[in-house]
Amino acid sequence: GNSVTQMEGPVTLSEEAFLTINCTYTATGYPSLFWYVQYPGEGLQLLLKATKADDKGSNKGFEATYRKETTSFHLEKGSVQVSDSAVYFCALSDPRPSGGSYIPTFGRGTSLIVHP
Amino acid sequence: NAGVTQTPKFQVLKTGQSMTLQCAQDMNHNSMYWYRQDPGMGLRLIYYSASEGTTDKGEVPNGYNVSRLNKREFSLRLESAAPSQTSVYFCASNVGGAMNTEAFFGQGTRLTVV
Numbered sequence: 001g002n003s004v005t006q007m008e009g010p011v012t013l014s015e016e017a018f019l020t021i022n023c024t025y026t027a028t029g030y031p032s033l034f035w036y037v038q039y040p041g042e043g044l045q046l047l048l049k050a051t052k053a054d055d056k057g058s059n060k061g062f063e064a065t066y067r068k069e070t071t072s073f074h075l076e077k078g079s080v081q082v083s084d085s086a087v088y089f090c091a092l093s094d095p096r097p098s099g100g101s102y103i104p105t106f107g108r109g110t111s112l113i114v115h116p
Numbered sequence: 117n118a119g120v121t122q123t124p125k126f127q128v129l130k131t132g133q134s135m136t137l138q139c140a141q142d143m144n145h146n147s148m149y150w151y152r153q154d155p156g157m158g159l160r161l162i163y164y165s166a167s168e169g170t171t172d173k174g175e176v177p178n179g180y181n182v183s184r185l186n187k188r189e190f191s192l193r194l195e196s197a198a199p200s201q202t203s204v205y206f207c208a209s210n211v212g213g214a215m216n217t218e219a220f221f222g223q224g225t226r227l228t229v230v
Contacts, residue, residue: 034218041223043120043222043224089159093216102217103149
């Protein structure tokens with residue numbers, strides 16, 4: 001079946017540090033890949049996505065590249081801010097064997113804490 | 117610009133009580149989902165509805181039932197709540213069908229079973 005593995009947190013950084021959160025996946029088909037962000041007390045919201053190999057998703061200074069050969073989709077940001085403190089979820093969606101719907105499958109989430 | 121709306125936001129139940137969590141989306145999405153979020157476990161799929169009129173079990177369906185009332189609404193029912201069902205519940209939706217698009221989430225329902 002499908003699964004997503006991401007690095008455990010919390011990840012604690014100082015403001016302006018470089019961020020990498022690792023994500024690898026297992027999928028039976030050719031999935032789309034996503035990063036979602038969850039701020040305290042809120043639901044998840046899409047941060048970025050990539051739908052095919054070598055695509056780079058980017059948003060708000062965050063980037064991730066779809067690497068089919070290593071089944072990875074690592075999240076990076078060159079200079080984090082205090083406001084980036086949140087939980088980050090890597091996810092994939094792949095059609096069920098029965099067809100019909102692309103079911104999102106999530107990793108366990110990585111908490112990011114950025115200190116001033 | 118409502119998106120996905122869940123009610124209630126908070127709920128405390130006694131063991132054995134029942135309740136229904138409501139979810140509605142206004143984006144004309146075909147597919148809807150219920151997840152639970154527990155510390156260290158990420159999001160686990162409880163049930164989903166690929167399209168109006170269909171529902172299927174996810175990873176952790178035991179103790180829950182769902183109803184896809186119409187295209188907009190997808191409710192989750194706990195018939196006899198147990199402390200193990202203490203969690204944060206999220207409803208989500210996406211276009212579904214042949215479109216592999218991102219999911220949109222509600223704000224969550226924080227449920228405590230005592």
